Amino acid sequence: MITISDYEITVLLLSLKVASISSIIAFFPSLLIAYFLARKNFIGKSFVDGLIHLPLVLPPVVIGFFLLIIFGKNGLVGDIFFSTFNIRISFTWIAAVIASAVMGFPLFVRSIRQSISEIDPKQIEAAQTLGANKLKIFKKIIIPLSKKGIITGFILSFSRSLGEFGATITFAGNIFGETQTLPLAIYSSLQDPDSNLIVIRLVVISIFISLAALMISNRLSK
Amino acid sequence: MIILNSLNSIIFKNYLTIIFGFFILFSQALKANENIYIGYASSLHNAMKEIVNDYEKRSDVKLKFGMGASGNIAQQIMRDAPYDIFISANKKWINYLDKHQKIKERQPWISNSLSVIGSMKSIENLTLNANERFCLADPKNAPLGLYSLEAINTLNLKIPDNQIIFLKDAASVQYYLSINECDYAITYSSNILNLEKNVDVQSLPLNLYSDITYEIGILKSNKDTKDFVNYLQQPSVLKILKNHGFIID
Structure with a gap:
């Protein structure tokens, strides 16, 4: 009988919590930006496009550094939160969520954008001639027809978040029960000569979850 | 356009040669005999930069270094990281490598608080x-x-x-x-x-807390590593360390 230890359950639940909340947070801005990138032309579009893709190409630790500068206790935004609301962002699970959301964001935008640009413009024109306003078109045509991209985006950003390491360890630290997600737990155990077995167990759990996420996404996007 | 196309076809036709060329080039660069690899406790970093600079002025040997938590470096060494000298911020990690027959020679160094x-x-x-x-x-x-x-x-x-x-x-x-x-x-x-x-x-x-003693472990015993370790015990080096706030016994 294979049993999962309390330690593994804590790590696993935290990883799932961070991954799901960060994907949900990343969803709304991704949808809007994907819509504008797919349907509108504006000055500086390629710049915005590049900016959005930065988390995909920059070393994750650089993103972690930027987040620390912005949301750290003395950071640009973090300072306001800390001095007015007495809320600390860096080194809490919220920091892990922010790091994951930022890293998953470009993947989310890419897949939704792909779906939106595949929508036949004639359908939107038809809706317009029939008197539908922009909001209605967005709700009744754009979203339903890009469902596939939205689901793929969810799964991609969810999986990215499960694997997020560099930005998280820089910005959220490696605090057990607070910010120690699966990859961080594996990293910690790799540092410890007596934890070889724990490493293998965590690796198996991580493979199992990622594979499950991919299979669910294949099933859903059919 | 024509230039680009011909460049393209040259690269395409000689693809294997180019890859092979790069391979030879970089394998040459990897063959570094004159280097000493030193892994040290991260608390030494500022002082080490100064010491290494000073040493390279008086010797032909190039020093390459990696730093981190002493335990981290010890485990890299267990996984065959090519360090020749290891400086740990406690005895524990030198003992650990010693137990696995990785240490040829060891000597205590400076202290800290x-x-x-x-x-x-x-x-x-x-x-x-x-x-x-x-x-x-x-x-x-x-x-x-x-x-x-x-x-x-x-x-x-x-x-x-x-x-x-x-x-x-x-x-x-x-x-x-x-x-x-x-x-x-x-x-x-x-x-x-x-x-x-x-x-x-x-x-x-x-x-x-218990005494904080840095210890030097020699992993590869040869003239170059011995010279450097001897240098680390020189009064001039100990003075640099003292200026950085270490305790010299």
Whole structure:
């Protein structure tokens, strides 16, 4: 009988919590930006496009550094939160969520954008001639027809978040029960000569979850 | 356009040759015989930069170095990292490598002491507010973390687990202190010199923790490594270390 230890359950639940909340947070801005990138032309579009893709190409630790500068206790935004609301962002699970959301964001935008640009413009024109306003078109045509991209985006950003390491360890630290997600737990155990077995167990759990996420996404996007 | 096309076809036709060429080029670069690889505890970093600079001026040998938590480097060595010399911030990790027959020769080096950072009347009656964080080095690998925990236990301080930020080594404690992310921290006294002036620092009494002794382990015994280790014990080098706040016995 294979049993999962309390330690593994804590790590696993935290990883799932961070991954799901960060994907949900990343969803709304991704949808809007994907819509504008797919349907509108504006000055500086390629710049915005590049900016959005930065988390995909920059070393994750650089993103972690930027987040620390912005949301750290003395950071640009973090300072306001800390001095007015007495809320600390860096080194809490919220920091892990922010790091994951930022890293998953470009993947989310890419897949939704792909779906939106595949929508036949004639359908939107038809809706317009029939008197539908922009909001209605967005709700009744754009979203339903890009469902596939939205689901793929969810799964991609969810999986990215499960694997997020560099930005998280820089910005959220490696605090057990607070910010120690699966990859961080594996990293910690790799540092410890007596934890070889724990490493293998965590690796198996991580493979199992990622594979499950991919299979669910294949099933859903059919 | 024509130039680009012909360039393209040249690259395409000679694809294998180019790959092979790169391979030869980089394998030459990898063959570095004149180098000594030194892995050292991150608390030594600032002093080491100075020492290494000085040494390279008087010797042809190139020094390459990696730093981190002593335990981290020890485990890289166990996984065959090519270090020739290892300097640990405690005996534990040299013992660990010694037990696995990795150490040819070892000698004790310098000492250090601990300081606590953060505004407090005295560390004995320190209590943390809910949103305050105490930074410590990770005791799993960083000797600094072990010494710090010893001091905390001797003082019987109660710090809630979720308010401790474990950082990977002494250098990262230093970094997170420098960006004001830690309300409190324990670090080496040798690392407080470059902190800002307005930071509250108190040194911790030496009887709260065991002796902090750096130890040098020679992993590959040859003339180059011996020369360098001898150099590390020279008065001029010890003076550099003393200026950085280390204790010279």
